[in-house]
Amino acid sequence: MTDVFSRRELLAGSAALVLAAGSPALAQTKPDTLNVGKAVFSSFPFAALEVGMDAGIWKSLNLDINSIAFKGDAQVQQGITAGTVDVGLGSGPSMAYRSKGVPGIAVAVMAGRPLDMALVVAKGSDIKTIAALKGKRVGVTTAGSLTDWLARQISADQGWGPDGVDVVPLGAMETRISALGTGQIAASVHDLTEAYEIERVGKGTILTLFGDIVKNFDTHVIFAHDNLIAQRPQVLQRFLKGWFTTVAYMRKNKEATIKTVARVLEVDEAVVAKSYAPDMAMMSSDGTFTQAALDEVRKSVADLGMYDQPLDPKNMYTTRFVPVKV
Numbered sequence: 001m002t003d004v005f006s007r008r009e010l011l012a013g014s015a016a017l018v019l020a021a022g023s024p025a026l027a028q029t030k031p032d033t034l035n036v037g038k039a040v041f042s043s044f045p046f047a048a049l050e051v052g053m054d055a056g057i058w059k060s061l062n063l064d065i066n067s068i069a070f071k072g073d074a075q076v077q078q079g080i081t082a083g084t085v086d087v088g089l090g091s092g093p094s095m096a097y098r099s100k101g102v103p104g105i106a107v108a109v110m111a112g113r114p115l116d117m118a119l120v121v122a123k124g125s126d127i128k129t130i131a132a133l134k135g136k137r138v139g140v141t142t143a144g145s146l147t148d149w150l151a152r153q154i155s156a157d158q159g160w161g162p163d164g165v166d167v168v169p170l171g172a173m174e175t176r177i178s179a180l181g182t183g184q185i186a187a188s189v190h191d192l193t194e195a196y197e198i199e200r201v202g203k204g205t206i207l208t209l210f211g212d213i214v215k216n217f218d219t220h221v222i223f224a225h226d227n228l229i230a231q232r233p234q235v236l237q238r239f240l241k242g243w244f245t246t247v248a249y250m251r252k253n254k255e256a257t258i259k260t261v262a263r264v265l266e267v268d269e270a271v272v273a274k275s276y277a278p279d280m281a282m283m284s285s286d287g288t289f290t291q292a293a294l295d296e297v298r299k300s301v302a303d304l305g306m307y308d309q310p311l312d313p314k315n316m317y318t319t320r321f322v323p324v325k326v
Contacts, residue, residue: 001124002089004015004052004307005091006209008028009284010115011275014015019134019288020035021217023286023315028190029062031043031059031062031063031064032062032063032064032100032235032238033063033064033065033066033230033269034063034064034065034066034086034087034235035068035079035084035085035086035087036066036067036068036086036087036088036089037068037070037076037079037084037085037087037088037089037237038067038068038069038070038076038077039070039071039072039073039075039076039088039089039090039091039094039141039146040070040071040072040141040191041069041264041265042172042173042193042194042265043116043191043194043220043265044191044192044261044265044272044275044276044279045089045116045118045220045279045282045283046069046089046220047088047110047260047261047264047265048243048246048250048283049065049243049246050260050263050264051068051246051249051250051256051257051260051261052065052138052242052243052245052246052249053065053067053212054256054260055246055249055253056185057084057242057245057246057249058242061238061239061241061242062134062238063235063238063242068085071142071149071171071172072092072142072145072171073090073093073094073139073140073141073142073144073145073146073295074142074143074144074145075087075142076089076094076223077090077094077097077104077223078100079311080104080225081102081104082105082243083103083225084181084226084229084240085183085225085226085240086224086227086228087222087223087236088104088222088223088224088230089222089223090111090146090148090220090221090223091145091219091220091221092146092217092218092219092220092221092293092296092297092300093144093145093146093149093296093297093300093301093306093317094106094145094219094221095108095125095221095311095317096301096304096306096311096316097309098315098316099307099311099312099315099316100306100307103225103226103227103278104223104224104225104226105223105224105226105229105315105316105317105318106218106221106222106224106289106316106317106318107214107222107223107224107229107236107240107287107318107320107321107322108177108221108240108243108284108285108287108321108324109218109220109221109222109284109287109288109289109293109315109320110219110220110221110222110243110281110283110287110320111218111219111220111279111282111283111284112216112217112218112219112284112290112293112308113211113212113214113216113217113219113244113282113293114146114150114210114211114217114219114282115192115209115211115279115281115282116192116193116211116275116279116282117146117147117150117165117188117189117190117191117192117209117210117211117219118189118190118191118192118194118195118206118207118208118209118210118217119138119150119154119187119190119206119207119208119209119210120180120187120188120189120190120195120199120204120205120206120207121149121180121204121205122180122183122203122204122205123187123188123202123203123204123205124183125186125205127186127187127207127208129234130154130157130158130207130208131158133154133186133187134158134160134163134164134165134186134253135164135165135166136165136185136186136255137165137166137167137168137178137184137185137186137190138154138164138165138167138168138185138186138189139166139169139170139175139180139185139187139188139189140169140170140176140188140189141158141169141170141171141172141176141180141189142169142171143167143304144304145169146219146220147189147190148167148169148278148302148304149300150210150213151165151167151189151215151300152165152167152303153210153213153214154213157213162303163243165167167223168184168185169221170188170257172187173190173194174189176188177198177203177204180203180204181203181269187207188204189210190283192209192260192275192278192279193265193267193271193272193279194265194276195266195268195277196267196271197265197268197271200267200268200270200271202215208281209278211278211282214296215295216290216292216293216295216296217293217296217300218289218293218294218296218297219282221317222240222243222287224236231321236321237321240287240321240322240324241324241326243287243324244284244285244286244287244324244326245326247283247284247285248285250280250282250283250324251258257276258272258273258276268304276310285323286323286324286325286326287322287323288322288323289317289319289322293311294316294317297316298310298311300302
């Protein structure tokens with residue numbers, strides 16, 4: 001099941017106007033369409049896609065973006081395999097899927113260490129410290145996902161071994177919040193904006209932020225289908241230019257960014273305003289990979305049991321398209 005967000009009319013945005021003025025040839029040709037899959041809809045960094053739409057950035061680069069929200073990393077990779085997704089926005093651990101036969105590869109880093117991820121417990125829960133989670137059930141989106149690995153880092157950080165908490169894949173945010181409310185799980189891993197919204201509506205409390213636990217990581221990365229790389233590399237290059245132009249726009253236009261992200265995530269603007277600083281702090285400016293973060297991603301794949309051999313870096317990512325200059 002997917003949610004497709006439509007484009008809105010062009011907003012006043014200096015970055016978009018400059019791009020449009022500098023690309024007269026692009027405006028004279030039919031736009032190139034890209035189906036872009038997001039691992040979840042409720043993520044601030046992923047909402048950069050719609051910020052670019054509202055700012056007219058994709059239009060200025062002659063790109064027609066179909067934004068498709070999935071329910072976890074695995075579904076994005078399934079979309080790439082099926083050929084229905086050209087570009088995927090997912091997590092670092094998803095770099096392992098290529099070694100399992102997925103015809104796509106990471107082409108750029110979206111965001112570094114997980115400053116935008118939080119662990120939430122039910123409002124009024126008896127669990128007040130991480131230590132109290134030992135042996136308890138923690139809800140995540142899907143097996144082998146970023147949320148899965150982060151939940152396991154609680155156990156590793158506390159020295160409890162690989163099974164210190166019981167990780168339970170439950171899918172969408174609503175399902176996990178319901179499970180929290182009924183006591184089926186003791187805690188749940190969420191995007192920070194989600195977590196602030198959960199607190200605002202009185203359904204939970206943030207217990208800890210994962211940026212305090214994980215210091216080096218590629219939390220979110222951009223994937224591209226092999227066919228896009230082989231047959232339309234210039235289109236992919238335009239997409240990446242648009243993405244990182246959007247990130248630069250978001251840094252300079254806080255108010256407009258908050259409005260768009262709040263609309264896309266369907267949360268109050270005050271909630272997005274709280275997560276703006278940490279989210280922007282983790283977002284890459286040019287997509288460059290770093291060895292320390294990649295090493296931690298490889299470790300995460302081993303921790304999740306996704307692949308029984310050390311990952312070959314050639315099957316994880318390509319540096320052909322980065323760094324991106326905007």
